[in-house]
Amino acid sequence: xxxxxxxxxxxxxxxxxxxxxxxxxxxxxxxxxxxxxxxxxxxxxxxxxxxxxxxxxxxxxxxxxxxxxxxxxxxxxxxxxxxxxxxxxxxxxxxxxxxxxxxxxxxxxxxxxxxxxxxxxxxxxxxxxxxxxxxxxxxxxxxxxxxxxxxxxxxxxxxxxxxxxxxxxxxxxxxxxxxxxxxxxxxxxxxxxxxxxxxxxxxxxxxxxxxxxxxxxxxxxxxxxxxxxxxxxxxxxxxxxxxxxxxxxxxxxxxxxxxxxxxxxxxxxxxxxxxxxxxxxxxxxxxxxxxxxxxxxxxxxxxxxxxxxxxxxxxxxxxxxxxxxxxxxxxxxxxxxxxxxxxxxxxxxxxxxxxxxxxxxxxxxxxxxxx
Numbered sequence: 001x002x003x004x005x006x007x008x009x010x011x012x013x014x015x016x017x018x019x020x021x022x023x024x025x026x027x028x029x030x031x032x033x034x035x036x037x038x039x040x041x042x043x044x045x046x047x048x049x050x051x052x053x054x055x056x057x058x059x060x061x062x063x064x065x066x067x068x069x070x071x072x073x074x075x076x077x078x079x080x081x082x083x084x085x086x087x088x089x090x091x092x093x094x095x096x097x098x099x100x101x102x103x104x105x106x107x108x109x110x111x112x113x114x115x116x117x118x119x120x121x122x123x124x125x126x127x128x129x130x131x132x133x134x135x136x137x138x139x140x141x142x143x144x145x146x147x148x149x150x151x152x153x154x155x156x157x158x159x160x161x162x163x164x165x166x167x168x169x170x171x172x173x174x175x176x177x178x179x180x181x182x183x184x185x186x187x188x189x190x191x192x193x194x195x196x197x198x199x200x201x202x203x204x205x206x207x208x209x210x211x212x213x214x215x216x217x218x219x220x221x222x223x224x225x226x227x228x229x230x231x232x233x234x235x236x237x238x239x240x241x242x243x244x245x246x247x248x249x250x251x252x253x254x255x256x257x258x259x260x261x262x263x264x265x266x267x268x269x270x271x272x273x274x275x276x277x278x279x280x281x282x283x284x285x286x287x288x289x290x291x292x293x294x295x296x297x298x299x300x301x302x303x304x305x306x307x308x309x310x311x312x313x314x315x316x317x318x319x320x321x322x323x324x325x326x327x328x329x330x331x332x333x334x335x336x337x338x339x340x341x342x343x344x345x346x347x348x349x350x351x352x353x354x355x356x357x358x359x360x361x362x363x364x365x366x367x368x369x370x371x
Contacts, residue, residue: 008213068099086202107199111183120178136166203227232257
């Protein structure tokens with residue numbers, strides 16, 4: 001059994017989803033969205049002509065203050081119990097890892113705002129703070145929208161040929177001194193092959209996929225849902241999805257292998273945990289959340305330490321914030337705005353892509369499966 005997660009599992013943590021009942025991509029909020037875009041446009045135009053300093057978007061997210069929800073913690077508990085084998089996530093908020101899920105049990109397909117990697121040696125670093133450089137991102141966004149920007153471009157910034165923004169964070173690798181980049185996948189960027197391959201391997205051998213808080217409309221991530229045609233599918237999402245009919249699939253014995261649940265993820269997971277744990281175990285686990293919160297707190301906003309994913313525990317001299325803003329993730333907001341406009345033209349939203357080598361390797365895997 002594996003989990004496939006989306007923004008809906010993080011709404012209780014303070015991140016708005018974009019396709020939910022009251023989400024920003026739904027027709028229910030079209031009028032509000034248009035008004036907010038007009039306000040945002042006026043604000044940006046004003047900023048382009050006046051020296052007002054850095055501003056924060058109204059819907060900016062304070063990522064350092066987000067904490068795992070009941071669903072995040074339940075998935076970690078199920079992994080510990082051996083009932084869940086792997087988590088594939090489309091979220092970049094870092095909450096799965098903060099809950100304690102290891103790299104061996106997790107594929108974050110669209111990156112993590114608390115991780116950066118070296119351009120040269122590809123060493124990855126987990127950080128206690130938001131790593132993206134919003135100043136460079138804002139500069140290139142202004143350049144695309146208005147042909148100019150009053151934002152001063154940092155010297156270390158380098159425009160990505162694929163997403164047209166900058167991934168450099170301003171810090172350098174402890175091992176080779178190469179520039180560090182954020183790991184967020186923007187539109188046009190290639191998915192990380194190693195992370196994608198691990199997701200494919202686990203999707204291929206699972207007997208059940210539990211999809212939580214996602215309409216599974218983002219490609220190419222959503223193809224993993226049907227990677228193993230024999231696997232059952234459980235979908236928990238308030239909105240309908242293109243995969244709902246797969247939940248009705250039956251095995252050779254005529255037994256239905258999936259389910260479709262139209263409730264909040266936390267409600268479902270509380271019910272699941274009540275079935276899997278006896279009363280005392282459940283009370284003990286839920287009662288220890290305060291202690292877990294302290295552990296989460298200790299891993300955020302600590303600017304005096306860093307941890308390399310390659311198990312390096314050396315302290316870093318490069319932990320300055322390099323122009324990042326705790327309450328802002330303008331690059332992700334830009335991605336979402338682009339997705340909102342493209343979703344009106346096509347059914348699926350494409351976040352990230354697979355380069356030629358990735359497609360060749362994927363084709364080989366598909367041919368192997370067909371044999």
